[in-house]
Amino acid sequence: MALEITAARPDPALLDLPWSTPLEEWPEDLLAAFPRGISRHIVRFVKISGRVVAIKEIKTDIARREYEMLRNLRRLGLPAVEPWAVVAGRVTPAGDPIDGCLITRHLQFSLPYRALYSQSLRRGTASRLIDALAVLLVRLHLAGFWWGDVSLSNTLFRRDAGAFAAYLVDAETGELREQLSDGQREHDLDIARVNIAGELMDLEAGGLLQEDRDPVEVSERIMTRYRELWQELTGTEIVDTGERWRVDERVRRLNDLGFDVGELEMTTDIGGTSIQIHPKVVDAGHNSRRLLRLTGLDVRENQARRLLNDLDAYRSYFGRQADDEESVAFDWLREIYEPLTRTVPPELPRKIEPAEFFHELLEHRWYLSERHQRDFSLEEVKADYLTHVLPTKPDEKDVLGVDTVEMPVIASED
Amino acid sequence: MATVKFEGATRIYPGNDHPSVDKLDIDIADGEFLVVVGPSGCGKSTALRMLAGLEEVNEGRIWIGDRDVTNLSPKDRDVAMVFQNYALYPHMSVADNMGFALKIAGVEKSEIRKRVEEAAKILDLEPYLERKPKALSGGQRQRVAMGRAIVRSPQVFLMDEPLSNLDAKLRVQTRTQIASLQRRLGVTTVYVTHDQVEAMTMGDRIALLKDGLLQQVASPREMYDRPANVFVAGFIGSPAMNLITVPVTEDGVKFGSHKVEVERGVLSRAGSHVIVGVRPEDVQVRTEDDGLEIEVDVVEELGADAYVYGRPVAKEITLEGSEEGGERPFIARVDGRNVPEKGQHIYVFPNAEHLHVFHQETGERLA
Numbered sequence: 001m002a003l004e005i006t007a008a009r010p011d012p013a014l015l016d017l018p019w020s021t022p023l024e025e026w027p028e029d030l031l032a033a034f035p036r037g038i039s040r041h042i043v044r045f046v047k048i049s050g051r052v053v054a055i056k057e058i059k060t061d062i063a064r065r066e067y068e069m070l071r072n073l074r075r076l077g078l079p080a081v082e083p084w085a086v087v088a089g090r091v092t093p094a095g096d097p098i099d100g101c102l103i104t105r106h107l108q109f110s111l112p113y114r115a116l117y118s119q120s121l122r123r124g125t126a127s128r129l130i131d132a133l134a135v136l137l138v139r140l141h142l143a144g145f146w147w148g149d150v151s152l153s154n155t156l157f158r159r160d161a162g163a164f165a166a167y168l169v170d171a172e173t174g175e176l177r178e179q180l181s182d183g184q185r186e187h188d189l190d191i192a193r194v195n196i197a198g199e200l201m202d203l204e205a206g207g208l209l210q211e212d213r214d215p216v217e218v219s220e221r222i223m224t225r226y227r228e229l230w231q232e233l234t235g236t237e238i239v240d241t242g243e244r245w246r247v248d249e250r251v252r253r254l255n256d257l258g259f260d261v262g263e264l265e266m267t268t269d270i271g272g273t274s275i276q277i278h279p280k281v282v283d284a285g286h287n288s289r290r291l292l293r294l295t296g297l298d299v300r301e302n303q304a305r306r307l308l309n310d311l312d313a314y315r316s317y318f319g320r321q322a323d324d325e326e327s328v329a330f331d332w333l334r335e336i337y338e339p340l341t342r343t344v345p346p347e348l349p350r351k352i353e354p355a356e357f358f359h360e361l362l363e364h365r366w367y368l369s370e371r372h373q374r375d376f377s378l379e380e381v382k383a384d385y386l387t388h389v390l391p392t393k394p395d396e397k398d399v400l401g402v403d404t405v406e407m408p409v410i411a412s413e414d
Numbered sequence: 415m416a417t418v419k420f421e422g423a424t425r426i427y428p429g430n431d432h433p434s435v436d437k438l439d440i441d442i443a444d445g446e447f448l449v450v451v452g453p454s455g456c457g458k459s460t461a462l463r464m465l466a467g468l469e470e471v472n473e474g475r476i477w478i479g480d481r482d483v484t485n486l487s488p489k490d491r492d493v494a495m496v497f498q499n500y501a502l503y504p505h506m507s508v509a510d511n512m513g514f515a516l517k518i519a520g521v522e523k524s525e526i527r528k529r530v531e532e533a534a535k536i537l538d539l540e541p542y543l544e545r546k547p548k549a550l551s552g553g554q555r556q557r558v559a560m561g562r563a564i565v566r567s568p569q570v571f572l573m574d575e576p577l578s579n580l581d582a583k584l585r586v587q588t589r590t591q592i593a594s595l596q597r598r599l600g601v602t603t604v605y606v607t608h609d610q611v612e613a614m615t616m617g618d619r620i621a622l623l624k625d626g627l628l629q630q631v632a633s634p635r636e637m638y639d640r641p642a643n644v645f646v647a648g649f650i651g652s653p654a655m656n657l658i659t660v661p662v663t664e665d666g667v668k669f670g671s672h673k674v675e676v677e678r679g680v681l682s683r684a685g686s687h688v689i690v691g692v693r694p695e696d697v698q699v700r701t702e703d704d705g706l707e708i709e710v711d712v713v714e715e716l717g718a719d720a721y722v723y724g725r726p727v728a729k730e731i732t733l734e735g736s737e738e739g740g741e742r743p744f745i746a747r748v749d750g751r752n753v754p755e756k757g758q759h760i761y762v763f764p765n766a767e768h769l770h771v772f773h774q775e776t777g778e779r780l781a
Contacts, residue, residue: 040501062579099581153501172579178428183467183488190489197518198503206505216518 006067007085007103013049014103019090022098023057032398045106052106052398053084060088060100062172067102069171076143077283079136080168081107081156107167108397109353110156113199115399117208126209126218130196132157132166134225135258137192138233139284140168146184148173151195159352159396161302161359185230192222233259236278241268247277254279258301260286294329295337299355306359307337340378345386350395361385416492416569416602418442418465422474425460425626434460436626437474445600447593448631449617451607453649457626458606459574465604466572467491478569494568496576500559502547509534509543512561526565533564536598556588560595571596571603577612589616610650614638622646644734644777647691647770653721653745655691657734658706659774662688667771670706670728672763680771680781688780689734691770694721697746697762699754705763706731708744710754720753722746727759 003019018026023042032045032052042057058066063086070083082105090098113129133155140147147168154170177184200215209215233254239246251261262282268275288304291297299307314332315321340361341354348357365381376384419442425435435457442448450458463469465476467488475484483491502511513530521529534540537557547555563571576592577585593616596603607613613620614634621631622645630642634650641647647655660667662684666675669690681688698705699722708724723743726732733742746762754760771780 059579059581151501181468181470183469187466187468187488187495194515194518195501198501198506198514201510201514202503202505205503205507205510208505219518 002089003087004089005085005087006064008071010085011049014085014087017046017048019087019101020092020098022092023055023101054081054104054106056102056104057099058102058172060086063088063100063102066171069174069176070104072176073140073143073145073168073171077285078139078143078145078168079165080171081105104169106398107156107158109356110158110167111396111399112156113152114203114208116157117203117210126200126213127221128164129157129166130218130221131225132160132164133192133196134222134229135284136166136168137188137222137226138229141180141185141188141230142233142281142283144177144179146175146177146180147171147188148175148191149195150188150192152199153195158300159356160300161306161356162363163302165300165302189223189226192226193219196222229257232257233279233281236276238274238276241273241275244275247275250277250279254281255286258284258286258288258305260284260289294326295333297333297337297355299353303355303359306362307355310336310358310362336378340382345390348390350397351390351393352396360389364389416479417444417477418448418570418602418604419477420461420465420474421477423461423464423471423476424473425457425464425469426472433457433472433626435464435623438628440621440628440631442602442604445602447596447603447605447616447618448621449605449607449613449619450621450623451610451613451649452623452629454608455625456623458608458623460626461623462572462574462604462606465491465570466493466495491570492568493570493572494563494566496560496563496571496573500562502555502558504546504548506546507544508539508547508550508558511547511558512565515562516565529565529567530561533561536564536595537561553587553591557591560592564599567601569602571601573603573605575607576605577607585612592616611652614650620650622649624649640779641691641770642779644689644691644772647772648734651693653694654742655693655770656697656742656744656746657689657691657772658726658731658744659687659734660690662686669763670761671703672705672761674764674766674769676769676771677781683773683780684771685774687774689772689774689777690764691772692764693768694745694747696765696768698765699746699748700761700763701754703761705761706744708746708760708762710756710758710760711743713753713756715750715753718750720748720750722748722754722760724760 005014007014017030023044026044030046032047044055045052046055067083067086070080073080074082083102084105085103087101087103090100092098116125116129129152133150133152136155137147137150149170149172154168156167156169157164158167197215197219200209200218203209204215237250247264247266251264254261260282261279263280265278265280266275285301287308288299288301291299291304291308297307311329311332314336315328320328337358341358344357352360361378361381364385365376365378368376368381368384420438420440423435423438424433426433438461440448450461452458460469464471467483467486471484475482477483478491478493506514509530512533513526516526516529530543531540534543537560539554539557539561542550542554547558550558577588580588589612605616617634619631619633620637622629622637624645630637630646637646637650641650644657648657660669662681663673665678666673667688667690707727709727710722710724712723714721714723723745725741725743733744735742744762748754769781772778773780
């Protein structure tokens with residue numbers, strides 16, 4: 001059988017990889033990082049044409065299915081890793097067939113949860129990771145994706161203005177439906193809960209969990225956060241006819257959560273004394289879309305919110321409320337954002353992204369002002385940050401290989 | 415422990431005209447291992463998920479024991495989906511790997527320990543309970559993962575293609591393990607697969623679905639010996655049964671130049687033609703003109719036996735392809751010491767005792 005590579009944008013460099021060798025035996029000099037853990041499937045990270053890709057060895061039909069599924073998820077605008085290629089028809093020199101491979105692009109500045117735990121952590125990191133996962137799960141469910149294997153291991157996290165944004169990594173068990181039933185959503189939630197508890201208990205058993213909170217208790221948070229968010233996004237609300245402002249308030253609340261409302265269904269009761277409102281949420285990304293429109297900056301939701309707040313502060317500080325929003329945004333970008341993020345030391349781009357850097361500067365300004373009881377200019381803040389904070393930060397651009405440390409449930413000889 | 419009953423259970427997906435599962439009636443006995451099998455899209459996974467509470471039941475009812483669970487949430491049904499992607503946690507002991515989900519469910523420590531020990535006994539894992547999974551062999555690790563489902567002691571186990579991501583060798587190994595474990599535990603189990611070999615080797619009984627409709631539910635032996643219709647006949651058995659449309663005569667059917675006697679009562683229910691089914695091992699092979707003339711394309715030598723793959727010389731005769739249409743070869747098992755050559759013409763006819771006769775239009779079994 002001939003080697004068969006399916007890719008949206010194929011790179012001839014793919015052909016140079018040793019496909020006739022099982023992934024486990026690939027020479028180390030090819031690998032971008034050697035995975036420390038063991039995952040259910042063999043996974044390796046390889047540098048091709050200057051970028052890092054993750055290669056997972058898996059049965060060809062499953063690889064194809066997952067490739068299509070990831071493409072569909074991205075087409076729907078959902079946060080998932082980018083599938084790059086499927087390699088099929090692999091055989092050893094002796095002619096024995098080998099499983100296929102799914103290749104995904106490494107998500108820059110993403111962190112596996114275990115890597116986060118190997119750093120010294122701020123309090124509440126577990127909760128913030130779970131909050132991010134809850135948002136991801138709600139978004140997937142709104143789009144009709146039934147995940148089937150929700151866990152911290154199957155998710156990657158990117159820093160997002162002090163919080164995290166979660167990305168789906170493993171779509172092997174997933175299915176896309178028109179709509180999910182309550183039973184299906186609950187099933188995912190139940191799996192999420194058990195997996196999260198297991199993952200945290202494992203960290204605890206390995207002495208890696210610095211917080212002394214009970215994993216079972218922490219895992220409960222996925223249920224409550226998910227349900228709160230789902231209710232807020234999809235729940236029907238009844239307001240008094242005299243309180244019509246509450247319709248507007250609901251939309252604003254959803255926007256604050258980062259979601260856009262596509263339609264708002266309103267029905268009055270027969271007597272006309274109350275209105276029932278039911279929003280139809282389109283998707284997350286309200287703030288990041290707004291920032292993109294105003295400034296051309298493409299950043300994550302919380303970062304966008306943070307930047308927009310600073311933009312608003314800039315606008316009122318200079319008394320430009322009457323000015324056109326776009327032109328104020330243009331000036332803010334030129335006078336504030338770009339000077340701060342453009343001139344940075346060379347190691348910075350490996351450690352932190354510009355929008356997150358800006359967020360950290362704003363945080364640091366607050367911290368300095370609090371400590372010294374005076375105002376600081378952003379230039380002063382930057383100088384202090386570069387001297388005192390940045391050197392303590394790890395490189396996070398390409399953190400690889402510590403994603404899953406589960407054991408493969410694969411029988412060999414007993 | 416419990417019985418399971420599907421009673422006219424129907425699932426219609428929104429926007430679909432046809433039900434994905436159509437008026438399914440199955441009675442599953444307490445402790446039985448039922449395998450639901452069928453080609454992709456036949457509704458087998460949907461049926462399982464209806465039982466699990468993951469798909470709505472639009473019509474009909476589902477019972478577990480004497481409880482009507484049709485509208486119960488998955489949690490309240492006391493069933494466990496045995497999940498193919500169970501992870502093992504490297505820092506936790508084998509006992510904790512098996513029991514941690516019970517801790518989440520708020521089960522008492524002593525009770526957890528008790529159930530883990532019981533499960534370990536059944537799984538031959540007792541000596542390893544305090545070890546880390548890394549110290550176990552692959553097969554033992556897999557049993558730990560199964561232990562996670564067992565300690566929940568549900569009334570029914572549900573398994574949806576649990577072997578689909580294993581390679582062929584592991585599939586066979588794990589298949590045997592699951593089947594023997596189920597027998598030791600005696601817990602009612604519903605197992606979904608697309609693989610008829612898996613179905614034949616594992617189940618006490620098999621339920622075969624096609625297009626959402628139950629074709630037959632029976633023991634593997636019954637399914638093999640007395641398939642209810644042409645579809646079942648073509649699906650069960652490997653290599654597949656030969657199915658050919660032949661003319662009916664006064665007291666039998668004509669198989670090429672060979673006449674096979676069939677009971678008159680049977681023929682009276684047929685039209686001018688019937689579909690005749692004959693398994694490869696029930697084919698008589700002659701070198702002289704007696705039967706249907708076949709040109710040999712491939713011979714598969716298996717030592718004691720050989721399988722002969724060929725096609726009828728008469729172009730107008732084609733074999734029924736029960737799965738995806740297209741031309742199917744005629745397959746005959748022959749003595750390995752007496753094998754025809756490729757390109758040779760042979761004559762075949764069915765062994766009269768093992769003849770399957772189906773109605774030409776309805777495909778239903780006549781005899």
